[in-house]
Amino acid sequence: MKKTLYLKFVLAYVIFGFFSFIVVATFSSSLINERVKRENAESLYAEASMVSKTYASELYNNEITIESAYHQLHALGTYLSSTIWVVNPSGTVLVNSDKQPDVANPQIIDDFTPSITADSYYTTGSFFGEYDQNMLIVFSPITSNYKIQGYVIIAKPVSLLNEQGNGYLTIMYITMVLLLLLSLIILLFFTEMFYIPLRKVIYATEQYASGNMHYEFTVESSDEMGYLAGTLNYMASEIARSEDNQKKFVANVSHDFRSPLTSIKGYLEAMLDGTIPPEMHEKYLHIVLNETERLTKLTNSLLQLNNLNTKGMVLEKSVFDMNQVIRDTVATFEGSCEQRQISIALTLTGNVMHVVGDKSKIQQVLYNLLDNAIKFSHNNSTITIETREKKNKLFVSVKDTGIGIPKDSLNLIFDRFYKTDLSRGKDKKGTGLGLSIAKEIIHSHGENINVISTEGVGTEFIFTIARAEDDDEDEDEDEEDVTVSTEKNNK
Numbered sequence: 001m002k003k004t005l006y007l008k009f010v011l012a013y014v015i016f017g018f019f020s021f022i023v024v025a026t027f028s029s030s031l032i033n034e035r036v037k038r039e040n041a042e043s044l045y046a047e048a049s050m051v052s053k054t055y056a057s058e059l060y061n062n063e064i065t066i067e068s069a070y071h072q073l074h075a076l077g078t079y080l081s082s083t084i085w086v087v088n089p090s091g092t093v094l095v096n097s098d099k100q101p102d103v104a105n106p107q108i109i110d111d112f113t114p115s116i117t118a119d120s121y122y123t124t125g126s127f128f129g130e131y132d133q134n135m136l137i138v139f140s141p142i143t144s145n146y147k148i149q150g151y152v153i154i155a156k157p158v159s160l161l162n163e164q165g166n167g168y169l170t171i172m173y174i175t176m177v178l179l180l181l182l183s184l185i186i187l188l189f190f191t192e193m194f195y196i197p198l199r200k201v202i203y204a205t206e207q208y209a210s211g212n213m214h215y216e217f218t219v220e221s222s223d224e225m226g227y228l229a230g231t232l233n234y235m236a237s238e239i240a241r242s243e244d245n246q247k248k249f250v251a252n253v254s255h256d257f258r259s260p261l262t263s264i265k266g267y268l269e270a271m272l273d274g275t276i277p278p279e280m281h282e283k284y285l286h287i288v289l290n291e292t293e294r295l296t297k298l299t300n301s302l303l304q305l306n307n308l309n310t311k312g313m314v315l316e317k318s319v320f321d322m323n324q325v326i327r328d329t330v331a332t333f334e335g336s337c338e339q340r341q342i343s344i345a346l347t348l349t350g351n352v353m354h355v356v357g358d359k360s361k362i363q364q365v366l367y368n369l370l371d372n373a374i375k376f377s378h379n380n381s382t383i384t385i386e387t388r389e390k391k392n393k394l395f396v397s398v399k400d401t402g403i404g405i406p407k408d409s410l411n412l413i414f415d416r417f418y419k420t421d422l423s424r425g426k427d428k429k430g431t432g433l434g435l436s437i438a439k440e441i442i443h444s445h446g447e448n449i450n451v452i453s454t455e456g457v458g459t460e461f462i463f464t465i466a467r468a469e470d471d472d473e474d475e476d477e478d479e480e481d482v483t484v485s486t487e488k489n490n491k
Contacts, residue, residue: 013187017180024172032172033165040161041122041138044154047080048140052152056086056142059094060149066094066101073097081160085153086142087112094150114139114151127155134158197225204232213240245415257298260291302433315358315444319468322355322362322394323348326385329366333374340379344370347386354468355394361441362465365449366398368434369461373400376459393447394467399460405453413451414439438463 055072058064064072073084077097086095091112095101109128117123122138135155142150197219207215213236219229267284270276276284330344337344355362373383377400386397405413414435442449442463453459 032168036165045121045138048152048154052140052142056152070101082154082156088150260294263291264288320359322353325363343382345384349387356466365438368438369398377402393464397462401458404455
């Protein structure tokens, strides 16, 4: 929607107002004048009929004098703003409400004939030249013994009728102006409530289309327009965040690949050019081997995370014993724990705890969490793995008493390649993908994973998994609601 469209809308409004006045001034004016003339003709004819049955009949029956009839008709004519005539069929005027009667020299209307009204009871004209302006004229016959004795004629200036019609037109003009002003208010309201927000939305979409995803705008509205603006803002922020994450992802991948590659290249060149003597080759070949293992681990983690994010990922769900998976996973870290004198305490609910899920992937979650806990635990410390049931869920906790996670990093630790400043110094071989993989696996099961940590005190990861339906019955039969505590002391 371009700005010119709005200008066209305003121009259309102005044209509409102009032609509205033209229509009122032409068609409505003629219709109103015709209506006023007809209504006045009907009213005057009713008065003429009344006069023909009263004063005029009495005059022809010699019941009142011409002078008396004149005074009565003069008063009535003044009230009606008209002239009342009593005329013989021959054209002799008996009474003219505008002139004193002259019985000796009566006024005679030349060429008088009532047929000028044709098939109607009224007409307009100068009344046989008696007026120098256009008049509305009505005829009402005076009858006696079924004979026409004369005519009562009432003439009213058409100019008065036009004034009356113009009064109606003035009311119409005022009403139309008020309607146009009201529509102008509606136009302004439309501009403020719809057009301006729409322009903001359009400009914002243009900015987003040009790649400026950080452009922000606000629409102060709680209706659909405000919802649309909020949705666009949210969409842009999510796209911008995605782009930032992508850049960060590429930077982290480049950094984590470049460091071991640089080391490998440097050591191999040093061995080839003799900088490292042959007797030291075995030592540095082990370093190169460690770096290649690091690259392999990083590559496998990337591929695995990509597969986990694939839409429509199929989980090989089955019913398995979660307690046994925990024990098996702990056993794989026996050597690492021996080296650092770290013990692992198990506080498990029941001897057997059946759950539903992908066993291998859940075991990987435990492996990643336990590996993370060991890396950041102090020597001669204890890591606790605890399970507890609630309704149809099993809560699994992996808790260490290590260095903890800074508060400002808690919301970021599940991001790919994210490492806290503390971990960068302590865990040189970490890929920053272990927690991301754990989160993806848990979410793919429709479950949740959370973290609780205090810097310098320790960290606890808790995730949920669905219990098997028949697990309650097994526990009742085996009486395994008690807490079983085992401890792996690697001292």
